[in-house]
Amino acid sequence: MLNATTKQLQAIQSAAEAIVARRPAYRQLMAFYGDLFQLQTAMGERVAADPPPLPEFGETDRSLPLISPRDFAINGDRAAELLKSVSRRAETSGSDLADDARTIAEALEGERFEPREAFGALLQDRWEVLGSIAEQIGVKAATLSFFTYHSLLPELRHTAERLAKRTMDGRNWRQGHCPVCGTPPALSLIDAGGERHLLCGFCWEKWRVARAGCPLCRSAERGAHTYFYSDAEPEYRVEACDACKRYVKTVDTRCLNRPFYGPLEAVATLHLDLQATEKGYDGTLPGYLK
Ligand SMILES: [Zn+2]
Ligand SMILES: [Zn+2]
Known part of the structure; x- marks a missing residue:
């Protein structure tokens, strides 16, 4: 009997293969994302076993999102671990991000920046903070925010799923932004x-x-x-x-x-x-x- 994670990984893998079969130009990108999603899915299982605390949320009968991105609670150690493994994996992917990925991994291992600061900046939409960390370690700000976001995603997904399960029943939400966090x-x-x-x-x-x-x-x-x-x-x-x-x-x-x-x-x-x-x-x- 296959567990849910294995099944999801197989589904992602076969979707990526089908995309590449039709659009070979996406081969490298799909290989890179395949690795990324694999690491995230495995981390998702650990997050589910020990979830971050659920944030307080607003009235569910109003037409406002429950929380804002900055309200997501995350486990910084776990996200830092994922940031390191995602960058190490991307380093050998042959993608455009490979050089920056190596620099991020080395900076993390050499404790040249505090990953929690990057996580906080991403959640709070403070791009100037991410920009200055990127400059300090010598990578593009876009690459650092990409890796930072993807390291947080298993934590974000888990919280969003739990919030939605608790509040979506009977909630008549038809808007063009997310009912949980308000993002388009x-x-x-x-x-x-x-x-x-x-x-x-x-x-x-x-x-x-x-x-x-x-x-x-x-x-x-x-x-x-x-x-x-x-x-x-x-x-x-x-x-x-x-x-x-x-x-x-x-x-x-x-x-x-x-x-x-x-x-x-x-x-x-x-x-x-x-x-x-x-x-x-x-x-x-x-x-x-x-
Ligand atoms: Zn429109
Ligand atoms: Zn959302």
């Missing part, structure tokens, strides 16, 4: 029954929204909501809105011949972000996910 979505998906959901760009919580109109600003203005897609990729489309000038990438899981794994689909569709940006729309994807 990284992705939208259509489920087997044709319902639309959004996936948070910070904690990856999923919530259902109306099928029609712009999922981000909820504008139903006639003609303001357009989409584009490619015949070669029937499972993807980009939905763009002329009312809020933003777009969101949608995965129609009814056309998907592989397991759906949100974080993987978000990076397997970077070519769509380019197209949407060229057409003059703004993305909702935060910098640490690009």
